[in-house]
Amino acid sequence: MEIRNLGGSGLRVSAVGIGCNNFGQRTDLETSRKVIHKAIDLGITLFDTADIYAGMGGSETVLGTVLGDRRKDVVLATKYAKPMATDGTKQGASR
Template sequence: MEFRQLGRSGLSVSEIGLGCNNFGGRVDQSGTKRVVDAALDHGITLFDTADVYGGSNSEVFLGKALGSKRSDVIIATKFGMAMGQDALSRG
């Protein structure tokens, strides 16, 4: 796997990242673990998720799948997508 510097952050990440949109939705916890383990085995260190992915479960599923390997990776996340009309319905 090739790695690159992430801007001026000083962080080094794999050139290929894994999108985690399906974790917690179409992919259950055991499937998430299999996908994450395969990604780690192939040198992927960048995981992209969001609080609205997987029915709002993606971040939790990813964290459980990474377990003690959490400090070995970079997790990119985002927020702010309007999910409804009231003030508490923002992703």
């Protein structure tokens, strides 16, 4: 797998990343585990997720559960800003 610099951040990531929007939603834990481990085995180091994926942090929870000791081998890119509650209390960097 080709490894590239991520802008001027000093991070080096695989040229191909995995979008994690289906983990914990359309893809069950065991299937997600297989996909994540196979991706790492193939040299993929960039995983893209968001707090809104699979509901309230579902995708991030799957990644945290599955990665375990392999967390040190990957870069997790996450996003936040979409409303996660209808009352406006859970959005962006709010608590």
